[in-house]
Amino acid sequence: MKALVVEDDAATNELFVEALGDGGFTVEAAADAEAAIAKYRPDAYALITLDLNLPGMDGLEFCRWLRSQPQGEDPYVIAITGRAEPEDLQEVLKAGIDDYIAKPVTLEKFFVRLAMAQAAFARQEKYRQARAELTAAKKLLREHQAKAGV
Helix, strand or coil: CEEEEECCCHHHHHHHHHHHHHCCCEEEEECCHHHHHHHCCCCCCCEEEEECCCCCCCHHHHHHHHHHCCCCCCCEEEEEECCCCHHHHHHHHHCCCCEEEECCCCHHHHHHHHHHHHHHHHHHHHHHHHHHHHHHHHHHHHHHHHHHCC
């Protein structure tokens, strides 16, 4: 699976890239939202970690842009934020962000959130498999009905 880290602090960016790589992801990085937009392709990333306080377009604006794009599977977005008041978190959720980590970020917090994202990926995969099985069963049923003249 691929991940995109959008973080303007070089040390934090490097830390997340390394942690995600250790977690089995193929990782790309961007220092701001504009660079992330230039890298973005539908279905390219399963996970995006996103600093909300970016230069230029902020993380909320980027996530709104991201959610407006035509795509197959939406990436799971984890926001990194120093704003953890309830009204701030409501804005995070309205923007389409799936989860957040309040600063200061530790690797322990990051790995917990990564485990939550991986559990969401597993649920999505089960859903896709069930949907494919249902589609195949419907097709088989239509074929049998056609043979039986129903």
